[in-house]
Amino acid sequence: MKEVQDIVAAYDEAQREGRQTALATVVHVLGSSYRRPGARMLVTDDGKLTGAISGGCLEGDALRKARLVMARQQALLATYDTTDEDDAKLGVGLGCNGIIQILIEPIDPANPLNPIQLLKTFLRHRQTAVLVTLFSLAHRKAEQPGTCFLMEQNGYIKGHALADKTLQAALEAQAKEALQTGASSFVAYDDGQQLTSFVEVLKPPVALVVVGAGNDAIPLVQLADVLGWEITVVDGRANYATAARFPLAKRVLVAKPELLLAHISPDNLTAFVLMTHNYNYDSAVLRQILPLQPPYIGSLGPKKKLGRMLEELEGEGVPVTEAQRQVLYGPTGLDIGSETSEEIALSIIAEIKAVFSRRSGAPLRDKPDVIHPRQDAVIRKASFSGQVDASAETG
Known part of the structure; x- marks a missing residue:
């Protein structure tokens, strides 16, 4: 887009x-x-x-x-x-x-x-x-x-x-x-x-909600902007979540976790990345957005951290369904050997793109077929009445 x-x-x-x-x-x-x-x-x-x-x-x-x-x-x-x-x-x-x-x-x-x-x-x-x-x-x-x-x-x-x-x-x-x-x-x-x-x-562009306004969020926002994504940065720290630090973001919000959804309306092209480095803030945001089941929720940090968040939710009587678990990605990002914040941002952006495109993120070299399915280019035939004959195809 x-x-x-x-x-x-x-x-x-x-x-x-x-x-x-x-x-x-x-x-x-x-x-x-x-x-x-x-x-x-x-x-x-x-x-x-x-x-x-x-x-x-x-x-x-x-x-x-x-x-x-x-x-x-x-x-x-x-x-x-x-x-x-x-x-x-x-x-x-x-x-x-x-x-x-x-x-x-x-x-x-x-x-x-x-x-x-x-x-x-x-x-x-x-x-x-x-x-x-x-x-x-x-x-x-x-x-x-x-x-x-x-x-x-x-x-x-x-x-x-x-x-x-x-x-x-x-x-x-x-x-x-x-x-x-x-x-x-x-x-x-x-x-x-x-x-x-x-x-x-x-289709409209991906809406990326970056929960966390630390220094490592800056390259993530920069890469998302290159792709034309709509970016929202949210944090509870007013000295971090500023337009001066994130000039490429469409919106920069200072908000408590429980008020996040008063400012944004997630849709089926919205991705969240939890990366405040504040366990309680990330966990509180997860509590708000998980019931909405957006296509992608990424959690920065070890798998154990996300597991603990989910255990706490269930311990409080909040069930976590299998469908909800399917949209959770923690640690967030593809395994490309990332070390620096820029490399981590690249791995996160690549994984979000793969998820929204319903692709595996595997090397194209290992793809057994062509990159783009040939049936996508099939020209169906229709009579003068406009009735499409699905069995009659060309191209």
């Missing part, structure tokens, strides 16, 4: 400078590539790039095409096929062995429903949303519809209504399904135009 935040900020800066802009989005990948569908890059007419659509090998060619898009004010679908061993003929030397589809759209600042404005709408609320984009793989030189609409979590739609009401209804149904499943999808509509939809689930 950091990429979207940076793109929006860069767009606002470009508008202040009177620059033209275009947005390049990876809308489909077949095979291997450095970036996956949903990766974005903002291009300005003076050649400034924000975000990334590859590891650096596509950006130069995309810049050239983006300038053409800005000049013509017409979207373009660029295809990079690296399945040929001699991919050097593309002039980009990818070596990824995949087919990458990149939609490049001109951004009209006078249009309140342009793609950047839709991304801004998403960023305003800490809620999951779905962005629907249409493109034509069969007719790459034809007009590309591009970004259509954003469906918010409450079902509200902001964007352009298609002239084809049947297709509009089918896309809305697909967006609702994506909100329910939390999974992005691709559907090819056989309606004469042979359009493909990229229905992309946009």
Whole structure:
């Protein structure tokens, strides 16, 4: 989500400078590539790039095409096929062995429903949303519809209504399904135009609550900021929990443990790390947040410390369920041999990312299959009526 935040900020800066802009989005990948569908890059007419659509090998060619898009004010679908061993003929030397589809759209600042404005709408609320984009793989030189609409979590739609009401209804149904499943999808509509939809689930950033404002919390906050996470630092010590010490945090709170939940509202993307080095404070916070069962509660220090906290809770008649134990990580962090506070912060951030991504945190070298499941890129087929045939797949 950091990429979207940076793109929006860069767009606002470009508008202040009177620059033209275009947005390049990876809308489909077949095979291997450095970036996956949903990766974005903002291009300005003076050649400034924000975000990334590859590891650096596509950006130069995309810049050239983006300038053409800005000049013509017409979207373009660029295809990079690296399945040929001699991919050097593309002039980009990818070596990824995949087919990458990149939609490049001109951004009209006078249009309140342009793609950047839709991304801004998403960023305003800490809620999951779905962005629907249409493109034509069969007719790459034809007009590309591009970004259509954003469906918010409450079902509200902001964007352009298609002239084809049947297709509009089918896309809305697909967006609702994506909100329910939390999974992005691709559907090819056989309606004469042979359009493909990229229905992309946009999730808010991780909310990291750092319970403890000691010196070792500083690198943890710094690393979380690099990822674009929303950071709250809380401590009972007013001389530690200050904005001057944690300028990158969204909020810095001085609060007693029993008042913590009066200041924050945890959701299913909230992670807590208990690291005050004050046993009683950490234990009191754990008492408050454990019943909420957030996806991640990390406890800095030895396993014995967390075990003692749980024993005390149960001794006081507060049952600790197996489901609650599953969200507890103590000691917090992955085993990477961390010693310094910076290394410990790295291990904690990596573990939180692994937990939220439902990954093991094991070396990719030992992964028996590809990094990204190929079924994630499958394009399902739909009839003109919009009925999706799950058994008919392409790509």
